[in-house]
Structures are given as C-alpha cells and as structure tokens.
C-alpha cells in the first residue's frame with residue numbers, strides 16, 4: 615500500500631464548496647490586500663492563539679522576522695535559539711544582522727534545553743526563541759523565568775504548535791510574540807503561504823502591524839523601515855473556512871500519535887535496533903504536527919549504514935513516505951559558520967542522526983497507519999534490507 619507523508623486534497627476537497635464560496639466572496643469584493651477578510655480572520659485566530667492581538671502575515675518565516683524587527687533586534691545583538699529546528703528560526707536572526715546563538719535540546723521532548731539557555735547568555739543577548747517542535751510546547755515556565763530574571767525578550771516559534779497548550783495556556787501566548795505558520799503541512803494549512811504574529815502587548819502589536827506594511831502610518835509617511843509582510847485576503851478567507859476544523863484536524867493527528875506509540879511500544883528494545891518513541895510530557899498538549907521517533911543501533915546492528923537511514927530505505931521500498939526533520943543541526947550548517955565558532959551540541963547532533971518522521975496527517979486511514987506500523991515492526995524484527 616502506498617502511504618504519502620501528507621495529502622492535502624483529502625482535507626481540502628471535502629470543504630470545497632465553502633472554500634470556493636470564500637474565494638468567490640473575495641473575487642467579487644475586489645479587496646485583495648488587507649481589509650475585512652484579514653481583519654475577521656485575525657479576530658478569530660486571536661481566540662485560538664489566546665492573545666489580545668493577532669496580525670496576519672505572509673508566512674511563518676516573516677512572522678519571526680517581523681517579531682525581531684519590532685523588538686529592534688539587530689547588529690551587535692545575540693539571540694538564543696535551538697540548533698535542532700527548522701532553518702527559518704535562526705535564518706531570520708541572521709537576516710536582521712544579529713547573531714544566532716545555538717543551544718542544545720532535551721532528548722525527551724526535542725525542545726530547547728533551559729539549562730543550556732542560561733549558560734549561553736552574554737551581555738549582548740537580547741532574546742530567546744524557543745520552538746515548540748513537532749507540536750509539543752517547550753518548557754515555557756522555566757524559559758519565561760530565565761527571560762524575566764535576565765531581562766530578555768521571548769519570541770515563541772509556534773509554527774508547528776498552533777492550538778497546543780502548556781499549563782492550560784496556549785503555546786505562543788507566553789512571550790512578547792508568538793509566530794505561527796499556515797504552510798500547507800502545518801496543523802492549520804493555507805492554500806499557499808501564510809502566517810500569524812500574536813502578542814498581548816498593544817504597543818508591540820501596533821508597531822508590528824505598521825512594520826508589516828512598510829512601516830507606513832499614515833500611508834506614504836514612514837517613521838520606521840518595514841517591509842511587505844501582509845497576509846493575502848484570499849488566504850485569510852480560505853483560512854477562515856478551515857479554522858473551525860482545526861480542533862478536529864488536531865484530534866486526528868493525536869489519535870495517530872497514540873496509535874503509533876501503542877503499536878510500536880512492543881518492538882522497543884529489539885536485538886539490532888532500539889526505537890525511542892515520542893513522549894508527551896505532563897502539563898501540555900502535543901498537537902502532533904509530526905510523529906518523530908528515534909532509531910538507534912543496538913548490540914546486534916552490524917551494518918555500516920545507520921539504522922535510521924536503513925529504516926527510511928526499507929519504508930521507501932514499500933512505498934511508505936517518511937522524512938528526516940532535520941538531518942543537519944543548524945550549528946553545523948554552512949551558512950551559519952561565519953557566526954561561530956559553535957561548540958558541540960551532543961543532543962542536537964544525536965537527534966539529527968537518529969530521527970525519522972512517519973505520516974501522521976489527520977486523514978490517514980487506519981489501513982494506511984497499520985501498513986506503516988507493520989513495516990516498522992518488520993524492519994525491527996530483522997526483515998531489514
């Protein structure tokens with residue numbers, strides 16, 4: 615059975631009628647840039663985000679960039695972020711002229727390690743960017759305590775965790791800013807690019823909204839230099855159709871996560887490979903944007919290929935898609951070497967070698983999931999290529 619990593623058509627086609635009528639509404643209005651559709655979506659999305667303000671932006675990446683710009687972070691500043699994350703988190707730091715300072719992550723959660731944050735702080739540190747990776751919130755209580763004690767800003771990268779919560783509060787509502795992505799593979803996916811910047815601070819909200827539109831206020835009068843980071847009215851209208859289904863989409867992913875953990879628990883500790891399944895830590899909801907497990911060599915492993923790469927190849931031969939998020943930690947990326955030197959980050963490096971993400975999209979069928987788990991079990995039980 616062929617199992618894709620993601621099939622957005624299964625999510626979008628059942629609501630085709632509503633998507634088309636939202637599109638028609640925008641078409642007939644002729645209002646494509648900002649305006650009512652964007653404002654309405656911002657109000658609805660702020661409720662899910664649990665923040666007073668939500669600003670529709672062009673992508674999750676631009677949300678991070680805008681947050682850094684609104685906090686006046688630039689040349690001479692340092693921003694602490696995890697090494698084990700998607701490129702955009704740190705790419706934006708470098709783009710505003712600041713230095714990304716990479717720290718290690720925790721093995722249990724894949725998230726930034728608060729202890730490593732503390733030891734990376736220097737007089738130049740301005741902000742911390744925790745990433746709620748794969749859909750599970752980072753240790754926000756510890757991170758906020760460090761930030762408050764040391765006078766640092768916090769920008770939460772909520773790209774993979776829109777709708778997740780920590781201690782009963784939405785991820786993204788703790789720091790100065792939360793940055794959300796509506797890239798089609800995220801829990802709430804647009805039909806193109808889109809993002810959201812959230813905050814509880816009225817002055818930061820006003821400044822970010824202005825920077826989103828070239829820093830102008832009023833039109834053609836610029837007291838600050840911004841850019842074009844606007845969410846399209848068409849995407850806002852389409853996202854407005856999908857937003858009410860977010861909880862349902864997430865529940866589907868969470869069921870798949872539980873089922874994988876249940877079905878794969880029995881193969882843990884095989885002779886040649888060891889599987890480390892993702893854990894859901896207490897006091898938080900994991901929205902399962904990715905189902906990422908770790909594959910390690912055990913005593914009986916006797917191949918030059920890593921067991922993770924072997925599993926990926928084994929799955930591919932059975933037409934089962936899987937992906938490596940992420941194969942190279944950011945402190946090892948060529949483009950960041952000019953900001954170094956960076957020391958070793960053993961947890962992040964081990965994750966990059968061992969992780970593999972299996973299909974977990976909400977519309978995946980029971981049969982498809984069974985095919986994936988069966989293939990993983992077969993691999994572990996010795997049917998390796």
Ligand SMILES: *Cc1c(COP(=O)(O)O)cnc(C)c1O
Nearest residue numbers: 673674675700702773795796797
């Ligand atoms: C997807 C993602 C982004 C970037 O979002 P885009 O909308 O694709 O620009 C940033 N950070 C993380 C952790 C992501 O997963």
